[in-house]
Amino acid sequence: MQLDVKRLSALGEYFDRLVADGKVSGWTGMVSQHGEVKYASAGGMADIAGSAPMKTDSIFRAWSLSKAMTSVAFMTLVEKGLVSLNDPVADYLPSYGDLRVYRAGMAEAPITEGLLEPMRIWHLLTHTSGLGYGSHQSHAVDSLYVAAGYALGVPQGVDLAGATEAWGSFPLRFQPGTAWNYGVSTDVLGRISEIVSGKRLDVHLKESLFEPLGLKDTGFHVDPAQQHRYAEIYAHAEDGEGLNPLGIPADTEVPAFLSGGGGIYTSAEDYITFLGMLVNGGRIAGTSDYVVSPMTVESMRSNHLPGQAVLGSGYGHWPVPAINEVMKSVGFGLGFMTMQAPGESHLLTRAGEFSWLSASSSNFFVDPSTGVAALIVPQLFPSRTLPIMNRLRQFVYQSYR
Numbered sequence: 001m002q003l004d005v006k007r008l009s010a011l012g013e014y015f016d017r018l019v020a021d022g023k024v025s026g027w028t029g030m031v032s033q034h035g036e037v038k039y040a041s042a043g044g045m046a047d048i049a050g051s052a053p054m055k056t057d058s059i060f061r062a063w064s065l066s067k068a069m070t071s072v073a074f075m076t077l078v079e080k081g082l083v084s085l086n087d088p089v090a091d092y093l094p095s096y097g098d099l100r101v102y103r104a105g106m107a108e109a110p111i112t113e114g115l116l117e118p119m120r121i122w123h124l125l126t127h128t129s130g131l132g133y134g135s136h137q138s139h140a141v142d143s144l145y146v147a148a149g150y151a152l153g154v155p156q157g158v159d160l161a162g163a164t165e166a167w168g169s170f171p172l173r174f175q176p177g178t179a180w181n182y183g184v185s186t187d188v189l190g191r192i193s194e195i196v197s198g199k200r201l202d203v204h205l206k207e208s209l210f211e212p213l214g215l216k217d218t219g220f221h222v223d224p225a226q227q228h229r230y231a232e233i234y235a236h237a238e239d240g241e242g243l244n245p246l247g248i249p250a251d252t253e254v255p256a257f258l259s260g261g262g263g264i265y266t267s268a269e270d271y272i273t274f275l276g277m278l279v280n281g282g283r284i285a286g287t288s289d290y291v292v293s294p295m296t297v298e299s300m301r302s303n304h305l306p307g308q309a310v311l312g313s314g315y316g317h318w319p320v321p322a323i324n325e326v327m328k329s330v331g332f333g334l335g336f337m338t339m340q341a342p343g344e345s346h347l348l349t350r351a352g353e354f355s356w357l358s359a360s361s362s363n364f365f366v367d368p369s370t371g372v373a374a375l376i377v378p379q380l381f382p383s384r385t386l387p388i389m390n391r392l393r394q395f396v397y398q399s400y401r
Contacts, residue, residue, distance in 0.1 A: 071335025130172030190260025
């Protein structure tokens with residue numbers, strides 16, 4: 001199948017309407033096939049106050065889109081034999097050998113039990129580790145994260161090593177491998193990357209992923225000379241009228257806390273290049289070089305949940321309606337959500353599609369059967385505000401010919 005580029009114009013028309021209606025400030029979208037960009041467009045403003053238009057090379061906070069990059073970079077260490085997916089996490093973080101697991105009770109005095117099986121590397125990649133996010137506030141354990149200063153980030157001055165040790169002091173939400181929950185698993189994976197590679201996380205990702213792909217605007221901070229290209233994130237005003245900026249400034253120097261789960265900055269042009277590499281089975285476009293092997297990519301996009309479970313079977317919950325709609329049809333691989341049963345999703349999608357999204361509504365999907373990758377960056381917080389993830393699929397899949 002090929003993309004009908006003319007029909008992809010419907011994507012831009014839809015997001016331009018959202019801009020005109022005051023529902024998003026600006027957007028950029030890109031679609032490629034076999035690594036070749038077929039559609040690239042943008043509209044609205046990256047910064048309303050600064051009168052800066054959104055462009056395909058605007059720099060944005062990847063937030064949770066960072067997880068896919070960190071996961072792929074980690075797999076380069078697996079390919080080198082420096083670490084194995086079945087290794088206990090405690091082999092690299094000894095304190096994780098004494099983890100406790102929540103059973104019942106209030107956060108102030110939880111009843112816990114010991115591990116029945118060790119937390120393993122694959123649990124981190126699949127979000128089945130039992131680690132949480134304090135910001136979700138959907139479990140008693142979340143309150144412990146918040147009380148210690150780990151709600152939307154980490155306490156001032158805490159680095160990745162310190163945060164990882166702190167998270168290991170909290171009870172897990174469940175025994176590893178028995179459920180799925182979105183949390184700090186990828187950040188812990190980033191810390192293990194540092195230990196295994198002997199390099200800081202930013203250096204490891206730069207050398208194993210960013211530089212080989214030629215990603216010029218991707219990293220853990222924004223070059224001060226490029227700060228004018230930084231796209232603000234907006235939220236709907238409480239009264240429903242207009243948009244308010246979150247006012248989160250870009251890091252212009254490497255931060256103390258290197259978050260593999262949400263700390264990367266990038267552009268749509270850089271990120272679609274990353275996705276094109278995945279479409280091409282790990283091969284860098286225009287070369288015979290590979291970031292990771294085709295077999296590694298195939299494994300990463302396969303469902304690794306025990307018993308081939310799907311998230312909607314009671315195995316997991318995600319507090320975002322856009323994902324809850326498709327949970328009954330998706331599994332989870334090594335860093336990606338994976339489509340298992342398209343007919344049960346009631347969306348335009350295909351078996352084998354893999355994807356992810358961020359809190360600012362940026363999201364992507366990759367269809368390996370046709371070599372298509374698609375990315376939308378609307379810079380709207382939170383991601384549940386509009387059905388952007390589903391709309392991206394509608395406009396791209398309807399363009400197949």
